[in-house]
Amino acid sequence: MAGFFFSCSTPRPEIHRSKLPRMCRTLNAGVCLVAAVGLMFACTAAGQIANSAQAVDSSADSIAQGKRIYQSACVACHGSDGRGGEPSTTVFERPDSFPDFTRCDQTTAELDIAYKAVITNGGPYRGFAQIMPSFGEALSSQDIDKVISYLRSFCHGKGWPRGELNLPRALVTEKAYPEDEVVISTSANATDGPSVSGHVIHEQRFGVKNQIEVDVPLTFQDQNHIWYGGVGDTTLGIKRVMFSSLRSGSILSLQGSVLLPTGNRSRGFGSGTTTFETFAAFDQLLRSNTFIQTQLGADLPRHTQIAPQSIFFNTAFGQSFASDHGMGRLWSPMVEFIADRDLVDGAKTDWDILPQMQVTISHRQHIRGDLGVRVPMTNTAGRSIQLEFYLLWDWQDGKITEGW
Ligand code: HEC
Incomplete structure (x- = not known):
């Protein structure tokens, strides 16, 4: 996928230079969309064959x-x-x-x-x-x-997405499955200025296919040897499953969110404007617990003069392994590719790679942890390597103290 994005940095001679940024922008977004949709169909088709034995x-x-x-x-x-x-x-x-x-x-x-x-x-x-x-x-x-x-056969309801499609949560790429969980995540700069930020995320299902999400970011930064801490822009979101099939191993969801300007802009904790975010998430489970999760979306701030519009495309490739014929502790190595691009002339796409390992901690598997290293691959100036970590509690499966 990276190739599509990089291809625009070498201008083709027959195109007039001044037209390039806009063309590239449209081309990048277009190629991204077509590639994502293509990937979706290819995966669903592959899943159709592979998954008949899954459940x-x-x-x-x-x-x-x-x-x-x-x-x-x-x-x-x-x-x-x-x-x-x-x-x-x-x-x-x-x-x-x-x-x-x-x-x-x-x-x-x-x-x-x-x-x-x-x-x-x-x-x-x-x-x-x-x-x-x-x-x-x-x-x-x-x-x-x-x-x-x-x-x-005791459950007569229709349209409930099956838990098999609830793939291991990646550090950045949001999954398509609607969840009942609390996630506490942290990332810390491994290079450049000291900075630690985190998120407290609460997700809750309602109805057959929906989920609400509240995400409160927290940041601590050393600015000229004084540490400042503060809340960032809080996200309120609603997700809805549009399609899910255990047979093909696929699930597609749409989410719409509002990021409220609760963060202090002058300290760099918030954007200073309300932002609407929308994304599609498509996940595919393949044979022997290999999976692909994709997320394609846009951030649309109300005041584009202080915060630019941007698009993002995240993917996570992974594989789950469990001892004891699949019944024991679950290990899920994953690698994420994270792309973000401001929708302004001349902007370049930020690409990051994020290898990581998720593991179940409690016997009930309702408490999990994930640790990874996020490495910028393009536009690396001013973008630090980061250590990322989360702890997740699937509260529908039991209290924190239960299930050990
Ligand atoms: C002696 C009583 C007893 C018998 C017999 C029994 N169960 Fe259970 N089962 C329980 C209890 C009690 C729980 C709840 C345990 C808990 O929540 O801590 C349970 C839990 C379960 C669960 C776990 C559900 C979850 O939340 O993950 C499954 C599945 C289950 N039983 C299936 C069966 C099946 C199938 C059989 C027959 C082959 C069976 N049980 C026989 C008492 C029994």
Whole structure:
């Protein structure tokens, strides 16, 4: 992709020089858009072939066999309707996290492999109650897949994006999946002037396909040997899933946000104007847990004389690995390519590369960390190498203290 952007720096002789910046700008944005859409279709097509084996087999036959297993091994505690057995006949006290398999909002975000981990190894394997027994000895791996496909049939709702499409969050590229999570991220200059900045991000789903986001940035800077700290421009955003398919492994979302000028402009913490941001995020899961996440968007400030309009294009390529047949700790090495360009004549595209590693910290995998190094590749003057880090808490999966 970098090649498209660089190509404009060597002017073709037949084009008059003064027309170049504008042409390049349009060309860059156009090429970027076409490339992104092309990538999307190519990925969806590849995913269609690759992913048919990704989720458990949900054929009528396998659901019927799963039902028989459920009725003999699970019904006493989970009830014939999947909401939990009669309290008078179940002897255990129900934990808060006791599942109601008819609640699509609770079940669709859970991965088949997460259910399999608990059914095979018992509750404590993922930090759940011991009352949930392990069935790894009593049932074969195929039987467990069948009982999971039966569990899935309790949710009758349509259009819920499946948790398998909730790919590991990259440091910069926003993902398409709507989330219930809190993220605390930090980046620190590794070169140039000392500066540490962070974000506190709260994301919350509503309805079948939507999510709101609040992002409060914080910056601490050494300006002439005095440290200044302050809040940056706060983002309020709404995301909506436009398309998602577990079969093809793809998900597409649109987000619209407002960045309020809450940051002090004279200290360099804020832009001093309200900015509208919009982006499309398209993520593709491929065979054996390889994935691509892409995000294409624009920042449109209200007062362009103090802050220029800009476009950005971020991609994250990654692969997840987990021990214990995919059920254990999840490691996700990723590399991001981050491009940003002001929409003014003569501006150049800033390209950064950001290799990183995300890892699940809690047994329940609802607390994760990610660490990377962001290296500017073009227009490097005044742009420092940065260490980037986040801690993420998927609060729908349990309290911070639970699931260890
Ligand atoms: C002795 C009672 C009991 C039996 C039998 C039982 N379960 Fe459970 N199961 C539980 C309890 C209690 C929990 C909740 C644990 C918690 O939230 O801490 C649970 C949790 C689960 C979860 C985890 C849901 C999540 O939030 O990730 C799954 C999946 C599950 N059970 C499936 C099954 C299946 C399938 C069977 C039969 C093969 C089965 N259970 C048999 C008691 C039981």
